[in-house]
Amino acid sequence: MATISDPFVMEVPRKLTDQELINAIRQDIIGELEAIHEYDAHVQATDNEDAKKVLADIRDEEREHMGELLELLERLAPDEKGLHDEGRDEVRAMLGK
Numbered sequence: 001m002a003t004i005s006d007p008f009v010m011e012v013p014r015k016l017t018d019q020e021l022i023n024a025i026r027q028d029i030i031g032e033l034e035a036i037h038e039y040d041a042h043v044q045a046t047d048n049e050d051a052k053k054v055l056a057d058i059r060d061e062e063r064e065h066m067g068e069l070l071e072l073l074e075r076l077a078p079d080e081k082g083l084h085d086e087g088r089d090e091v092r093a094m095l096g097k
Contacts, residue, residue, distance in 0.1 A: 025073045032066040
């Protein structure tokens with residue numbers, strides 16, 4: 001998994017600033033997206049129903065984690081929530097036509 005600007009790669013001798021926490025949460029979201037992709041690829045690559053069931057469940061839990069992290073990010077960086085909302089509204093308008 002990527003360690004791009006991950007403050008927890010090494011021991012952090014202090015508390016994170018708010019901006020560092022926001023960046024760490026963004027990195028966590030990237031990790032969740034990677035995990036979702038990997039688990040889904042495993043599900044698609046096997047015919048073993050037991051494996052598919054377990055891997056799909058794990059994939060879906062990662063999706064829930066991503067939603068939790070996005071909600072946290074929007075609370076920590078409320079200016080970004082407006083951008084997320086604009087994007088959602090734009091897609092709804094496009095698909096509603």
